[in-house]
Amino acid sequence: MSASRRTGNVPAFVPLCVPACVLALFVLTALTAQWIAPFDPAMSGDLVADRLLTPSTTHWFGTDASARDVFSRMLFGTQVSLGIAALSVAVVLLVGVTWGVIAGLAPAWLDGWMMRFVDALMATPRLLVVLACVAFTGRLSATSLALLLGLTAWPAMSRIVRARVRELDATDYVAAARALGAPRMRIAVRHILPGVLPAAMVTAILTVASVIPLEAGLSYFGAGIAPPTASWGVLLQDASARPLDAWWLLLFPSAAIAATVMSVNLLGERLRGRDRSLLAP
Amino acid sequence: MTALLSVDNLRVAYADRSGERQAVVDLSFSVEPGEIVALVGESGSGKTATALAIMGILSSNARVGPGSAVRFEGRDLLTLPERELRDLRGRRISMVFQEPAAALNPVMRVGDQVAEVALVHGERSTTRARDQAIAMLDRVGLPDAATRYRAYPHELSGGMRQRVMLAIALLLKPALVIADEPTSALDVTVQAQVLQLLLELQKESQTAVLLITHDLGVVAETCSRALVMKDGRLVEEASVDALFHAPCHDYTRELLAAMPRLVRPRVVA
Numbered sequence: 001m002s003a004s005r006r007t008g009n010v011p012a013f014v015p016l017c018v019p020a021c022v023l024a025l026f027v028l029t030a031l032t033a034q035w036i037a038p039f040d041p042a043m044s045g046d047l048v049a050d051r052l053l054t055p056s057t058t059h060w061f062g063t064d065a066s067a068r069d070v071f072s073r074m075l076f077g078t079q080v081s082l083g084i085a086a087l088s089v090a091v092v093l094l095v096g097v098t099w100g101v102i103a104g105l106a107p108a109w110l111d112g113w114m115m116r117f118v119d120a121l122m123a124t125p126r127l128l129v130v131l132a133c134v135a136f137t138g139r140l141s142a143t144s145l146a147l148l149l150g151l152t153a154w155p156a157m158s159r160i161v162r163a164r165v166r167e168l169d170a171t172d173y174v175a176a177a178r179a180l181g182a183p184r185m186r187i188a189v190r191h192i193l194p195g196v197l198p199a200a201m202v203t204a205i206l207t208v209a210s211v212i213p214l215e216a217g218l219s220y221f222g223a224g225i226a227p228p229t230a231s232w233g234v235l236l237q238d239a240s241a242r243p244l245d246a247w248w249l250l251l252f253p254s255a256a257i258a259a260t261v262m263s264v265n266l267l268g269e270r271l272r273g274r275d276r277s278l279l280a281p
Numbered sequence: 282m283t284a285l286l287s288v289d290n291l292r293v294a295y296a297d298r299s300g301e302r303q304a305v306v307d308l309s310f311s312v313e314p315g316e317i318v319a320l321v322g323e324s325g326s327g328k329t330a331t332a333l334a335i336m337g338i339l340s341s342n343a344r345v346g347p348g349s350a351v352r353f354e355g356r357d358l359l360t361l362p363e364r365e366l367r368d369l370r371g372r373r374i375s376m377v378f379q380e381p382a383a384a385l386n387p388v389m390r391v392g393d394q395v396a397e398v399a400l401v402h403g404e405r406s407t408t409r410a411r412d413q414a415i416a417m418l419d420r421v422g423l424p425d426a427a428t429r430y431r432a433y434p435h436e437l438s439g440g441m442r443q444r445v446m447l448a449i450a451l452l453l454k455p456a457l458v459i460a461d462e463p464t465s466a467l468d469v470t471v472q473a474q475v476l477q478l479l480l481e482l483q484k485e486s487q488t489a490v491l492l493i494t495h496d497l498g499v500v501a502e503t504c505s506r507a508l509v510m511k512d513g514r515l516v517e518e519a520s521v522d523a524l525f526h527a528p529c530h531d532y533t534r535e536l537l538a539a540m541p542r543l544v545r546p547r548v549v550a
Binding site: 089173 | 335340341
């Protein structure tokens with residue numbers, strides 16, 4: 001087996017611990033934002049004296065046009081952005097895996113209908129659906145935005161899961177489980193599901209990489225999280241109102257998004273490569 | 282004595298892109314209780330399709346033809362509802378697969394896979410199922426069975442894995458075991474041990490065995506009767522003595538002639 005196959009598309013010189021540490025740092029930040037933030041993220045300071053300060057020892061990431069501490073807003077923004085990503089991926093896992101397993105084990109006609117439905121959903125542009133929902137309901141809360149992003153992202157997951165279920169259903173050990181009289185439900189849960197999970201986890205990780213920029217983009221365009229709640233996208237929106245002289249407003253949220261998405265992608269690709277080598281006979 | 286298993290006019294066809302391919306054509310035979318019957322034939326002669334059809338676990342692109350009947354303990358398996366069929370599988374009739382590495386779930390502890398048979402067939406206590414599995418693993422000669430219970434299939438050798446498969450197949454002392462080439466994936470030295478074990482267990486539990494093989498040496502050592510299949514059809518049925526000393530069908534002679542021997546074969550024509 002060649003080295004490139006073993007590690008997926010990612011050069012092996014990026015150690016797995018680098019993206020893992022970056023992500024761990026962000027998650028830790030998100031979980032502890034309440035305690036480590038030096039200022040209230042929504043509270044303005046002195047609007048004249050503390051407005052648009054460059055990064056300093058008091059305000060590590062500077063302050064914005066409303067004299068709010070950008071570092072504190074970044075901490076809480078991380079919480080919101082990663083929270084949305086986590087919740088939407090949970091929805092993707094729940095709906096996508098369930099749908100995929102059922103379709104994979106269903107009789108051919110039902111499988112056909114379920115997968116054509118998935119095709120139809122995948123043929124619909126996600127952004128359009130999300131924008132339409134926002135147009136109908138007005139500004140969404142973080143939770144409903146997460147649910148919406150999750151409910152538009154599961155078809156890809158279900159397709160991958162269904163393919164894997166079909167593969168596993170044809171294995172000797174599933175035939176052997178049938179031969180010892182195991183009921184269908186037991187076979188699905190005990191023999192097929194564990195084999196589906198590695199592929200599902202990799203897909204879930206890669207879904208995070210698509211949800212984070214989408215949330216940021218939506219919030220940036222004013223269709224996502226409503227200010228003053230901070231998310232990475234909202235912070236970018238704040239920055240967009242300023243000329244480039246206030247570089248710190250743009251730099252930190254962009255860097256956070258880029259670092260997260262890159263780390264998530266690296267991690268996902270590496271795990272995928274590893275999974276494939278595990279599965280190779 | 283009524284036959285334990287009787288197969289009548291069994292037809293199995295596989296659908297592929299070019300249409301239907303007949304895997305088994307009008308196959309009829311029977312197995313008596315406690316008997317060891319060999320089903321012999323080259324690769325692709327329909328042996329495995331026969332086994333899967335009897336177990337009712339053919340893949341979805343396979344179809345059993347009309348007029349076929351598989352009677353087991355007086356019931357037609359082909360018309361039995363799935364629920365009753367499930368109750369028979371693993372308890373009254375079980376199967377040993379050819380490739381133990383593929384037939385064991387790679388992400389499940391081997392002991393749990395043995396205990397699963399008991400749990401599926403009405404055992405409610407996981408501890409009792411576990412004890413039963415350990416006792417059986419010990420019986421099939423897995424050294425240090427209580428520890429090996431927690432091993433994953435990849436941690437065992439090929440012979441050990443096939444012993445585990447035998448433990449699964451024979452845990453509930455079924456009336457019939459279908460062994461589909463149980464030794465062909467194993468080293469020659471291990472083959473003899475596994476076969477010996479199968480015979481011991483067969484004697485202990487008075488189980489009938491339908492032994493599918495292409496190895497006539499195995500047939501000569503173990504079976505009382507042999508069925509020879511070619512291209513999905515039964516071409517000869519005879520006691521093993523008759524088969525080796527006076528084969529009727531040309532194909533059987535070919536098979537016998539194809540056996541590697543240390544001395545020049547006597548039986549030809």
